[in-house]
Amino acid sequence: MNKLLEMIQRTVEATVEGPVTHRESVPVVETFRGQTIWEGIVEVFDVATPPPAVAYGWAVESDKGPQYVTVKGEPPAASPLAAVRVWLVSEARKDKKCPQGGHEFAFFDSFPGFEIFECSKCKLRKFVDLKTGKETFE
DSSP, rough: HHHHHHHHHHHHHHHHSOOOOEEEEEEEEETTTEEEEEEEEEEEEEEOOOSSSEEEEEEEEEEEEEEEEEESTTTTTOOOOOOOOOHHHHTTOOOOOOOTTBBEEEEEEEETEEEHHHHEOOOEEEETTTTTTTTTEE
């Protein structure tokens, strides 16, 4: 087993709190309005003590080095692609507080590769790059 797969497996085991067995590696490409927003290999694991019976894991590069992502194979994450979609949505919604007063951000709009959130009070907009997770404000 290569080192990357070993690290992903350890992370998955910590998430499901038990041993897992690697089943397969699945290439996944997620697109939004015709543009690729995430592409990578999702590792599929069988969980020794369900639930869940399956878990998914992969690595994402960040400014801090590789980050290991795990998603339990429970609805709506019933496939490798669905697991990536669940993760992308959770990443886009992570920081919902406006830096100018702590008000709530609400979904405003989207366009290829980005989601836009707007502060309910000051109307500051947060643009989230769905490929990198990077946020910019306007």
